[in-house]
Amino acid sequence: MRYTKRIAATALCFALTASAAACGGGDDSGSGGTAAKPTNCTNKIVNEAAPRVLVWAWYPNMAKVVDNFNNQHTDVQVCWTNAGQGQPEYEKFQTAIAAKKGAPDVIMLEADQLVGFEIQDALVDLVPYGANDVKKNFSEGAWKDVSQGDKVFAAPVDGGPMALIYRTDIFAKYGVKPPKTWQEYAESAAKVKAAGGPVFGDFGSNVPAVTTALMIQKGAQPFVYDLADKQNITIKLDDQATKDVLSFWGDLAKKGLVGKEDQFTTDYISGMVGGKYATYVSAAWAPGYLTGAGVGNGKEKGKFAVAPLPQWDPANPVSVNWGGSAFAVTSQAADKANAAKVALGLYADEASLTDGWKTQTIFPLNQSVLKSGEFVNAKVDFFNGQTANKDIYVPAENAYKGATYSPFTVYYYAQLQAQIVKINEGKTTGEQAATDLHNTIVAYAKSQGFTVK
């Protein structure tokens, strides 16, 4: 609606509509000049003479992390910009790839986004730059998430082992215990609801990564893809596990046992504060974000606790992951060796990692932290002094096997989101949604030139 007042002649409308695709999004290109020294840094440069590496990242404690790096290095300096959290940053990066300029030297990416950029030759293999020297710092699953065969496209920083965050006050009031299986989860939900309690959890459409993780937990493997065999992809979204998980949550939502609200909105956060949800299926970094949004403060303090993620088969527990990011070097980086030095060294020093886990904004993947007594035995404030790392998150991380993502994660998530919306509106069933999702994704993969198996 914005354009109408500028339009003088009808011919112009044709022009404006069409030019939206061609001229949009160029506003950030100035910051990413790779040849010239980047100057508009958010942080202070300690060593003026050293070459600078432009970094895009959104970690809440990034300012400290960058200062730590710059103070410890004389040969290279980080010039940091926050280009948006998640999707907004990816949109800018995607535009820079298409424009062939304007990308940063080092970029923070979530693990599920890597292969989508790798296939566009936008990222650099870090093995020639010493990636394998730091391999020993990470678990097998964490390393797999950033690798393609022998190639390594990013240095992992944080992970998101999943668990069940719950409210102790609601659990005590309605006499339920942390469920060990999803069957128990559904039973407890029904019990709380029957006693007039709040909804037990939430089936939010805007967190398709969570739903995907839960599908994988049940044994689904949505994608099999290897960058070395670029043209071929195996897609399996209409399998029984996917159908079961979508039906399970669809069923809970239909019965009103869980909410249908999108997450991370102010409405949702206020619901978390007010005890509208008894549990929150989430990752290890969630407490930091919740605290930042004002959850668990004041009279709400100490009402949260965490339990292991419920299982389908308690005899064979499966650990899954949500989120977690890594630093990758872009192929537009002018000096790839320096960029790699930053990607591998940034947020890898003890001071930064300690700050990150103490504020609970990251769950570090670096083994030096995961094995340190201070981290393992830490009594977590948000969980009322519970030793959450030792009891829940470290075992979950150690059991995580890694996942395989598709090269079109963004599109897949958008389609899964659309199906969850439909399920929540009662317009489709879990079974049907899985089938439709499968067909849509297969058709899309084919249209992108993949051979689908």
Next chain:
Amino acid sequence: MTQLQTAPRAGVREQTTPRKKRKRIAGWLFILPFLVVFLAFLVAPLLYAGYLSLWTKGLATGTTFAGFDNYTRAFEDPSFRKGLWFVLRFSLVVIPLQIVVALVAALVLDEVTGRLARFSRLVIFLPYAIPAVLGALMWGFLYSPSFGPIEQIATAFDVRAPFLLSQGNIFYGLLNVVTWQWSGYYMIIIYAALRSIDSSVYEAARIDGASARQIALRIKVPMVSSALVLILIFSLIGTLQFFTEPQILAPIANGSVTPDFTPNIYAFNLAFRYAQFNYASAISFSLGFVVFLAVGIFMFATRKKGSIFT
């Protein structure tokens, strides 16, 4: 844009005396600043987008020449058709609604005088002065099921207010936002047209025994019909390109605003989220074509009344 060219009239061969030549150069110099900006920021991107739309690029394949394949694909694409159908439906409701609100407000304000009238004019115009993004954010808050006043009022009466951004209600939720935002602007256009009518016309009507209502409906409305046509065209073009409000409200709309909600949102997502710049260009041009067609049909239908455009 043809009016801008300084082409000689057909049949009249101009003589190129040095003086005339100088004059002609001066003329070009005068339009040069506009021309440079126009070519650099409108024509060039347009040509580039047109060029892009003729190619196709898959993630697994390289770029290949596609000709008009992207366009046939666009018009067969259920996402594009669904979005197009939404904006057409939306136009059919929102445009008459806006015009009625704007016209009634303008007619009333034209009748009354004094400080109150000036104040009312300002207040009705105010929503247009608020940037569309802020307006949408504000309405997002008003619609909020936990903080919004709508819900709070409903709670006071012990009922549950409908969530105006749910899948079933978002059409009306957006209708309200857009009407609120634009009616004031259209009101000003109509009001300006009303002011330019010679008051002797009213005097003559009054002597003939016309009532205030008759003057309004039989004299004022027909005399501002050209302004109404102008508004209709503005409104039609704007609504078919619907983007800002749904895009801003999407994060709080619980999934009601899909990535293919309107053609412009679809083009944006194709380009900047799915890396399909070629197909996004084709979608944009296809939308441009539909807008062109819709405006063309409309102008043809109103060609007798619309004096500005004919």
